[in-house]
Amino acid sequence: MQLLVLRLDYRSSAIIEHLQRQLRQPNVNTALQLPHIPLLAFEQTAPLQLKAALEPIAESTQAIAFHASDIGFSKNGERFYLQVQPNGALDELYNSLKLAGRGFQFGPELHWPLRIPLINKVPAPFWGPLFARLALEFNPLSGTGAALECWSVIGDRTTIEWSIFLDS
Template sequence: MQLLVLRLDYRSSTTIESLQRQLRQPNSKLALQLPHIPLLSYENTAPLQLKTALEPIATQTAAPSFHTSDIGFSKEGAQFYLQIHPNEELDQLYSSLELAGHGFSNRADAQWQPYIPLIGDIPAPFWGPLFARLALEFNPLDGTVAALECWSVIGKRTTIEWSLFLDS
């Protein structure tokens, strides 16, 4: 599976990585994902063909900003995340990328909601304590998107296929 993501600026990434380390279980063997905003996923797609289709959009797009001040939790995947407040820049970028990639086998969500995953696969007894800890540690975050990336995901292993940096 190929996953199209937006990578965050350095300052935002270091803040999120710090939160991830604080939430990580001491005995966890799972690697933490790089801070990102998931966009679209594709099945059986050649990453370089996808890059060719999406590169014109990335080269013409200014780096969108984002703001997050809400913590979220999903029982599916037992995942904590930061909910991003919708803005026109992110919505337009998502729509453009979805349209440009329409020829590929896409698994688009019915209603895309931008978010930043923090940590997943949390055992149920830790949901409450970790949420309380996250609520104490997290402050609202403003940042910008630095790059569009394609990741290949096989099982729990992620490989970065390519990156397209957006104009600042």
């Protein structure tokens, strides 16, 4: 599966990585995902063909501001996330990418409005304590989406296929 993501600016990424480390359980070996906003998923798609189709959009897009002020939790996947407040620029980018990617096989529908994943596969006994900890640690976050990336995801392994930095 290819996952199209919006990678976040350095400052926002550092804050999110700090939150991820606070939530991480001891004795867990799985790597944390790089801070990002998932946009679209594709199945059986050649990453370079996808890049060719989406590159004109990414190259003409300015860095996109985002704001996250709410913490979310989903029992499906046992995951914590930050809820990104919708805005016109994010909506326009998403719709443009979806239209440009219509010639490819879309994968599972991702969550909309957008989310910034923090941590997955949290065991049930830790849900309440981790949510309380996150509520104490998290302050509303504003930042920018700095790059469009394509990730190939196989099982728990993620490989970055390509990145296109957005104009600042």
